[in-house]
Amino acid sequence: MSWAVPKEVEEKVDALVRRYPKPRSAVVMVLHALQEHFGCISPEAIEWTARKLGLRPINVLELVTFYPMFRREPFGKFHLRICRTLSCALAGSHQLHRHICEKLGLDPAKPGPQTSTDGLFTVEFVECLASCGTAPVIMCNETQHEQMTIEQVDKLLDQCRCKCGTGREGNLAAEHGFEP
Amino acid sequence: MPCERHLILKNIRKPGYSTDIECYLRHGGYEVLRKALALQPAAQPDGTTLGPKEQIRREVEISGLRGRGGAGFSCGMKWSLVDRKSGKPVYLVCNADESEPGTFKDRQIIHHDPHQLIEGMIIACYANDVHLAFIYIRGEFIEGARILDRALEEARAAGFLGRNILGSGYDLDIYIHRGAGAYICGEETGLIESLEGKRPYPRIKPPYFPAVLGLYQCPTIVNNVETLCAVKHIVGMGGAEYARLGTPDNTGTRLVCISGHVKRPGCYEIEVGKVTFRDLIFDEAFGGGLLDGRQLKAIIPGGVSAKVFRAGEKVRVNKRTADGKMIETEMDVLDLPYDFTSVSAAGSMSGSGAIIVLDNSADMVEVLANISEFFAHESCGQCTPCREGSLWMAKILRRLAKGRGQPADVALLLSVADQIPGGRTICAFGEACSWPVQSFLVKFGDEFRAKAEANADKKSDRAFAETQ
Numbered sequence: 001m002s003w004a005v006p007k008e009v010e011e012k013v014d015a016l017v018r019r020y021p022k023p024r025s026a027v028v029m030v031l032h033a034l035q036e037h038f039g040c041i042s043p044e045a046i047e048w049t050a051r052k053l054g055l056r057p058i059n060v061l062e063l064v065t066f067y068p069m070f071r072r073e074p075f076g077k078f079h080l081r082i083c084r085t086l087s088c089a090l091a092g093s094h095q096l097h098r099h100i101c102e103k104l105g106l107d108p109a110k111p112g113p114q115t116s117t118d119g120l121f122t123v124e125f126v127e128c129l130a131s132c133g134t135a136p137v138i139m140c141n142e143t144q145h146e147q148m149t150i151e152q153v154d155k156l157l158d159q160c161r162c163k164c165g166t167g168r169e170g171n172l173a174a175e176h177g178f179e180p
Numbered sequence: 181m182p183c184e185r186h187l188i189l190k191n192i193r194k195p196g197y198s199t200d201i202e203c204y205l206r207h208g209g210y211e212v213l214r215k216a217l218a219l220q221p222a223a224q225p226d227g228t229t230l231g232p233k234e235q236i237r238r239e240v241e242i243s244g245l246r247g248r249g250g251a252g253f254s255c256g257m258k259w260s261l262v263d264r265k266s267g268k269p270v271y272l273v274c275n276a277d278e279s280e281p282g283t284f285k286d287r288q289i290i291h292h293d294p295h296q297l298i299e300g301m302i303i304a305c306y307a308n309d310v311h312l313a314f315i316y317i318r319g320e321f322i323e324g325a326r327i328l329d330r331a332l333e334e335a336r337a338a339g340f341l342g343r344n345i346l347g348s349g350y351d352l353d354i355y356i357h358r359g360a361g362a363y364i365c366g367e368e369t370g371l372i373e374s375l376e377g378k379r380p381y382p383r384i385k386p387p388y389f390p391a392v393l394g395l396y397q398c399p400t401i402v403n404n405v406e407t408l409c410a411v412k413h414i415v416g417m418g419g420a421e422y423a424r425l426g427t428p429d430n431t432g433t434r435l436v437c438i439s440g441h442v443k444r445p446g447c448y449e450i451e452v453g454k455v456t457f458r459d460l461i462f463d464e465a466f467g468g469g470l471l472d473g474r475q476l477k478a479i480i481p482g483g484v485s486a487k488v489f490r491a492g493e494k495v496r497v498n499k500r501t502a503d504g505k506m507i508e509t510e511m512d513v514l515d516l517p518y519d520f521t522s523v524s525a526a527g528s529m530s531g532s533g534a535i536i537v538l539d540n541s542a543d544m545v546e547v548l549a550n551i552s553e554f555f556a557h558e559s560c561g562q563c564t565p566c567r568e569g570s571l572w573m574a575k576i577l578r579r580l581a582k583g584r585g586q587p588a589d590v591a592l593l594l595s596v597a598d599q600i601p602g603g604r605t606i607c608a609f610g611e612a613c614s615w616p617v618q619s620f621l622v623k624f625g626d627e628f629r630a631k632a633e634a635n636a637d638k639k640s641d642r643a644f645a646e647t648q
């Protein structure tokens with residue numbers, strides 16, 4: 001199947017481009033829109049963006065490689081961003097990170113994002129999420145979870161698994177009392 | 181009794197206060213904008229007349245407002261430097277790229293009172309003849325961007341944005357621009373490059389002062405979220421009235437973020453300079469003290485870039501006496517008032533208003549390793565001393581923290597830190613990554629040397645054992 005940007009995404013992109021006096025300004029916003037739709041930034045997405053904005057592909061690629069939020073490989077269904085920086089570290093975020101990695105069969109010492117073999121979770125140790133007053137914080141996709149503990153992390157992982165109807169044995173919804 | 185003084189947080193802290201425009205209007209929202217747009221040219225005592233926009237700019241100047249992003253530069257001065265004769269459009273960008281570790285104040289405004297920011301921004305734009313403005317929000321604030329987007333839509337529908345705002349003939353549009361996870365975008369010229377769709381490499385000053393050569397080489401104002409909210413209150417209450425809050429040179433209120441080893445971490449609004457570190461850390465109205473049985477070890481006073489204070493450290497600052505004379509006095513760091521001038525006189529900075537408290541459970545080598553790891557990750561890579569130095573320092577600290585250091589590491593670390601700042605890099609990131617290292621080594625050097633030497637002892641023990 002050939003790669004194509006759906007009409008509604010292209011309309012969204014066109015509206016974004018119109019906001020700026022110069023189309024090039026829209027690159028990051030366009031990449032966000034494409035990543036939201038496709039899950040990652042593929043070479044096709046880079047070329048499409050370049051054509052759309054009248055740039056050379058390198059002008060787009062150099063941003064994809066610079067900004068930590070853009071990814072060139074698809075992530076798991078749930079992206080867990082655990083804050084690594086000082087206030088969260090003082091409140092135990094490194095222990096949470098290790099716990100999550102061990103639970104999902106990942107290597108806590110390995111740098112960069114890692115995805116569990118079932119493709120459900122991508123775990124990433126990120127820099128300050130600007131919520132130091134409620135440390136430690138974890139972002140699960142777009143939602144922020146504050147003052148996290150090991151117990152809450154376990155519950156969060158189960159909640160995610162429950163949403164997909166996969167995961168470990170037992171009735172997860174009944175155990176934690178949340179809606180399936 | 182030290183206490184909070186709410187201007188910006190006034191409504192946010194009310195139960196049931198929400199982000200929709202009806203709620204904001206019920207609480208007197210957009211009244212200051214109406215007042216600003218209705219200003220008439222005013223005759224001056226010297227016979228000249230002052231236009232409405234100049235009047236607003238003058239109020240901001242009189243208010244003494246200093247930028248709340250980190251540098252504490254006078255907002256009135258920043259606006260006065262804008263090149264208004266170039267014939268080019270003037271742009272305004274709100275810096276909502278909140279990423280200095282320890283800082284979480286802009287988040288409170290964006291998430292809980294977005295219209296306050298938008299009203300402040302419209303007033304600032306009107307005062308500076310801006311017709312297109314952006315809110316540069318950090319990429320991870322996904323929910324925040326959504327809230328602001330909706331608020332902007334509401335403001336547009338209510339006639340506060342768009343063409344002919346409230347019948348005044350003034351046109352303005354504001355758009356959200358999302359970043360994508362790079363700390364360097366908080367540096368104003370890096371932010372501008374990023375907004376132009378390039379890698380956010382900071383620009384060299386001179387010639388690239390944003391007030392003259394900013395976005396698209398046009399005059400540009402970059403103001404922090406909190407600064408723009410303060411503008412709304414200044415225009416609402418008058419510059420002179422605002423200047424009565426706080427202390428001379430450090431006027432108004434300021435959001436302070438307290439995190440780390442305290443009982444009540446959080447964001448508090450204070451009159452600048454009316455509250456000391458002791459109040460902020462120990463008073464029930466603020467941090468609420470340390471965890472039971474712990475002792476204070478160190479204070480990071482203004483985000484992790486700021487130089488650290490050691491508990492019990494004596495600092496020398498100028499103090500104004502009752503009869504107005506300035507005298508130099510020595511005081512305990514805890515008695516230092518929290519304001520731009522005092523904290524910088526004591527050798528550090530209040531930066532973005534982020535205080536991180538460390539108690540005796542903190543291992544200073546690990547703390548600094550954590551900080552340096554941040555800077556190593558965030559250096560944009562444009563200037564060699566910073567790109568190489570930040571990574572090198574993080575590497576040395578990583579091995580020290582893991583007990584694999586060498587005695588020479590402490591001197592090496594200091595020599596690297598000393599060779600980054602001082603005009604060798606394009607932006608202040610070079611300073612920011614060196615200051616914590618330099619100050620930790622001066623004030624907690626023993627801990628670093630002990631770690632380095634403990635490993636050397638272990639090594640020589642091993643070497644000795646091998647010879648046996």
